[in-house]
Amino acid sequence: MASKSDQPTNRLQAELKKRRPFDSPHQEAVLNVLRTNDQFQNKFGRLFRHYGLTASQYNVLRILRGEAKPMPCLEIADRMIQVVPAITGLIDRLEAQELVIRQRCREDRRVVFVALTDKARKLLDTMDEPVMSLHRGLMGHLTQLELKELSRLLEKARQRVDSAQLPGDQTPSP
Amino acid sequence: MASKSDQPTNRLQAELKKRRPFDSPHQEAVLNVLRTNDQFQNKFGRLFRHYGLTASQYNVLRILRGEAKPMPCLEIADRMIQVVPAITGLIDRLEAQELVIRQRCREDRRVVFVALTDKARKLLDTMDEPVMSLHRGLMGHLTQLELKELSRLLEKARQRVDSAQLPGDQTPSP
DNA sequence: TGTAAATAATCTACATGTAAACCTTTATGT
DNA sequence: ACATAAAGGTTTACATGTAGATTATTTACA
Numbered sequence: 001m002a003s004k005s006d007q008p009t010n011r012l013q014a015e016l017k018k019r020r021p022f023d024s025p026h027q028e029a030v031l032n033v034l035r036t037n038d039q040f041q042n043k044f045g046r047l048f049r050h051y052g053l054t055a056s057q058y059n060v061l062r063i064l065r066g067e068a069k070p071m072p073c074l075e076i077a078d079r080m081i082q083v084v085p086a087i088t089g090l091i092d093r094l095e096a097q098e099l100v101i102r103q104r105c106r107e108d109r110r111v112v113f114v115a116l117t118d119k120a121r122k123l124l125d126t127m128d129e130p131v132m133s134l135h136r137g138l139m140g141h142l143t144q145l146e147l148k149e150l151s152r153l154l155e156k157a158r159q160r161v162d163s164a165q166l167p168g169d170q171t172p173s174p
Numbered sequence: 175m176a177s178k179s180d181q182p183t184n185r186l187q188a189e190l191k192k193r194r195p196f197d198s199p200h201q202e203a204v205l206n207v208l209r210t211n212d213q214f215q216n217k218f219g220r221l222f223r224h225y226g227l228t229a230s231q232y233n234v235l236r237i238l239r240g241e242a243k244p245m246p247c248l249e250i251a252d253r254m255i256q257v258v259p260a261i262t263g264l265i266d267r268l269e270a271q272e273l274v275i276r277q278r279c280r281e282d283r284r285v286v287f288v289a290l291t292d293k294a295r296k297l298l299d300t301m302d303e304p305v306m307s308l309h310r311g312l313m314g315h316l317t318q319l320e321l322k323e324l325s326r327l328l329e330k331a332r333q334r335v336d337s338a339q340l341p342g343d344q345t346p347s348p
Numbered sequence: 349t350g351t352a353a354a355t356a357a358t359c360t361a362c363a364t365g366t367a368a369a370c371c372t373t374t375a376t377g378t
Numbered sequence: 379a380c381a382t383a384a385a386g387g388t389t390t391a392c393a394t395g396t397a398g399a400t401t402a403t404t405t406a407c408a
Contacts, residue, residue, distance in 0.1 A: 011329050012325070012329060015332075016253060017252070017253050018240065020240065023306055023309075024306065024309060024310070025313075025318060025321040025322060025325070026309040026310050026312070026313035026314060026321065027306070027309045028321070028325055029313050029316070029321045029324050029325050029328075030214060030309050030312060030313060032324070032325045032328040032329065033207065033210050033211055033214060033328065034211055034214065034215070035255070035328075035332070036207050036211075036328045036331055036332055037207055037208055037210075037211030038255040039255070039332055039335040040204060040207060040208065040335070041208070042255075042396095043335060043338060045395095045396080049396090049397095054363060054364075055364095056363080056364065056365095057363090066192060066193055066194065067193070072386075072387095073386075073387065073388095074385085074386060074387075078191075079190060079191050081209070081212040081213075081216075082364085082365065082366090083365070083366060083367080084386090084387080084388095085365090085366080085367080085368090085387085085388075085389075085390090086363095086364065086365055086366080087387085088387065088388055088389080089363080089364080089388095090363085090364080093363075108373075108374070108385095108386085109372080109373060109374085110372070110373045110374070110385065110386045110387070111373095111385090111386060111387085112386080112387070132197055132198065132201070134338060135197075135198060135200040135201045135204050136198070136200050137334065137337075137338035138200070138204060138331065138334060138335060138338050139199075139200035139203050139204060139331060139334075140200060140334070141330070141333070141334050142203070142327065142330060142331065144199060146327055146330070147199040147200065147202070147203045148199060149323065149327065150203050150206070150324070150327040150328070150331070151186070151199070151202050151203050151206045153316065153320055153323065153324040153327070154203075154206040154207065154209075154210045154324070155185050155186060155206065156315070156316060156320070157210055157312065157313060157316065157324070158189075158209070158210055158213055159315070160311065160312060160313075160314070160315050161213040161214070161217060161312060163311075164217060164308060164311035164312050219365090219366080223366090223367095228366095228393060228394075229394095230393080230394065230395090231393090246356075246357095247356070247357060247358095248355085248356060248357075256394085256395065256396090257395070257396060257397080258356090258357080258358090259357090259358070259359075259360090259395090259396080259397080259398090260393095260394060260395055260396080261357085262357065262358055262359080263358095263393075263394075264393085264394080267393075282355090282356085282403075282404070283356095283402080283403060283404090284355060284356040284357070284402065284403045284404070285355090285356055285357080285403095286356075286357065
């Protein structure tokens with residue numbers, strides 16, 4: 001039972017069923033990023049699940065295929081945006097599915113190499129077309145110019161992430 | 175040991191330490207969205223944690239404050255992008271922190287209303303400035319025109335999310 | 349009226365992301 | 379050589395997101 005004055009005047013505002021307009025265009029842009037991400041993640045999640053994988057698992061496999069040789073756990077974690085401990089369980093489950101194997105390095109017995117199996121390579125090959133097709137399906141209605149501009153703006157947005165101040169943050173860049 | 179021809183020629187490519195260029199501008203734009211989201215989530219996550227909240231918890235509180243009156247669980251869930259079952263645990267933890275209270279509706283005994291407490295209102299007020307400040311910190315270096323264009327492009331991107339075809343998907347819109 | 353269908357919320361099971369502590373192995377400093 | 383620090387992984391604890399099943403109520407309708 002919204003009162004008459006509560007009509008959203010904006011698409012994102014309507015999507016989120018927000019009564020009031022955004023505090024600032026900054027906030028609106030940030031929420032647009034989060035919202036778009038959620039919808040994309042949702043789509044890709046379903047696609048990957050169709051092949052028995054999660055998004056993170058697919059991501060690990062893609063990284064390994066791109067590298068074309070076994071990689072240490074932490075190097076994989078480094079290329080994902082994740083933090084260290086999550087990688088262990090991830091690799092555990094991929095190993096249980098026989099998509100990767102672990103082998104301890106002989107020179108430095110601390111490091112564990114992770115390698116793709118043939119099964120994983122075949123699975124990835126099968127997924128290539130559907131994945132690319134989904135990328136096109138999600139973004140194909142934007143012009144080349146719009147795609148380029150979108151990427152440029154998002155990259156520009158990320159430039160300040162590291163220096164953005166948090167309340168308790170006592171370490172500006174020296 | 176990357177060979178000479180493996181130099182990334184692109185910012186995102188470099189960030190992800192990707193050897194090869196992207197398959198398509200569509201893919202690049204999608205990955206830019208995901209990457210930007212991760213970095214933003216990370217920043218906001220830390221800010222919220224500083225106040226003893228997670229991003230989802232803060233989101234619930236904001237929705238309740240915006241509505242300005244008690245809401246049924248599912249209506250809250252509906253405004254988040256999440257699926258139903260997760261909301262229960264979320265409310266449980268907020269209730270344990272005395273930030274919300276549950277009250278069963280008398281007319282329809284299936285629904286449970288969730289209401290903000292004064293403690294939550296005070297906490298939200300405390301957080302308003304830092305949160306807005308972070309929004310500005312993340313996006314303040316984009317011009318008003320760029321912010322508007324970014325929001326426009328992201329909204330345009332979301333327009334096709336629902337109709338984007340998945341492999342096993344036998345239900346195009348009728 | 350009585351039964352089936354729809355709703356609101358919850359529970360369970362599993363994969364993930366975050367933080368902090370820990371173990372083993374390797375590198376360093378004196 | 380020995381103590382210490384650093385590095386690579388793992389473990390534990392907790393909050394979340396997804397899917398599917400379940401309970402309690404309410405609504406629809408034959």
